[in-house]
Amino acid sequence: MIDVKNLTKEYGTLKAIDNVTFSIKKGEVVGFLGPNGAGKSTTMKIITGFMAPSNGSASVAGFDVFENPIEVKKRIGYLPETPPVYADQFVSEYLKYVAQLKKVPKDKINSFVDRAIEKTNLGSVRNRLIHHLSKGFKQRVGIAQAIVSDPEVLILDEPTVGLDPKQVAEIRDLIIELKGHHTIILSTHILPEVQATCEKVVIISKGKIVAQDTIDNLSKLEKGQGRIFIRLRKEVSDLRSVIAGIDEVMSVDIGNNKREWRIEYKGDDETIDKVSSKIVSNGLGLIELTPSRVDLEDVFLKLTYGMEKGG
């Protein structure tokens, strides 16, 4: 559906993105992850045909973004960082205008506008001036604007910025609802958002792609590495000495108190066996043992912040 090859964008001497290559299949929901200023927005703007790259190519649904921009733009719904709404228009009037701009056939405009309003829960404000809406509502109008033409591809640039937790949850639900029907690219620097909605993640840092994979695979980034969380009935001053004999254990860290511990190991499930039997045979009273995988946040920090430190 979306193919990006060797994309580079230079602002003078500053390279906003550098040799970015990725591809997205039809129906996928992809999280575009990166710290502020990593080049997420730039990449998205190029895919939407908003700006041209210095080098490389991008295509959407088989149409090259630069040779056939009109065909590409018909197929894309785009929510920029600032929702592009006109303060002096009514919500439904604005959506109708956008539908006309996106060349929605005349007889379908009204039903498409109604559908977008319904999906984004804007029914209560459809006859109000956009000027009088709160930021959260404006953001939703922005999303409605992106989906009003029923595009094949949805590109949402930080769709939940500035919203309260309830609205964030609603927008997440909306994205999940839109899944399957549209191919979605979602940029954010908020990790739970990606975990909740996306199947695939592209992590970008300083203009370069540092990882692209499914969330499952990324979470298991380091092969054979695992982490277990242990809760005990008795307080232990140093769990390290208790399980000292096991070679596979890499680190032992204390949790909130002396009853909770985190153990990182390198090895297979047998290691967990060994650890638990040591604890039980020492009579420490094992209450809970939870194997957990490295979560996205660790991967993200390791790939973006860790590289800066040279780690």
Place this chain on the structure above:
Amino acid sequence: MSSIMTIAWKEFKGFVKNPTFYIMMALLTLILSLLFTVQMQKFFQLGSMAMTQPGMGAQLNIHYTVFLNHLQILNLLLIFIVPAITMRLFAEEKKLRTFDLLLTSPLKSYEIVLGKYLGALMALFVVFAIAFMYPLGTAMFAQFSWAPLIIAFFGIYLIAAIYAAMNLFCSSLSESILISYVMAAILNIAVWFVSQGVEFADSQWARNILEHISLSFHISGLIEGTIRTNSLIYFFSGIGLFLFLNERVVESHRWR
């Protein structure tokens, strides 16, 4: 074509809903009303003088003494009205980032420019409708020929159309409404000065050139009620030039 009309209607509705537009039109009405009555009074005075001095009445014509002065005043006011109409069309969109919407919609750059230009022309039509009320009112108690009057109005509308093309271009250059207004007004005044320069130029050679690029030279024919093709070509190529430059500016946004 439909996209052009979509944008044009949206812009026109934006004007009609904007209180500033009404204030502007009210001021326009005030100035025109004051000056039109003065012109009328002068005309009546001359008329009564003509009754006592036979032979003078031959020179007296309502088209020249009243309506043309009325249009000259409108022409002068347009220097400041047109920038006020066009100033926000591009500058505001860029500032509020709604321009992103237009640039990511399946539109060609010329469609965006023409749509906005037509929107401005529609707003100017309101200005001319107001100005046309005065001769219309006069028709209730005086008889005159309509054709030269309408052609003269058409001529001034062409001037407004040139101003609109130039000022829309100014709006596309800046993100600030104020800068775009000042730039546009200065450009209009500069063009107006070219017309004045014709009278002050020393060499015949310079005068000929200035004459052909000055608006007033080309408008004089229309104002007297004659349509000349070279003037029409002059007006339309002027409009075309600035719309083309404008289209280039919009297109350049895609390459930054």
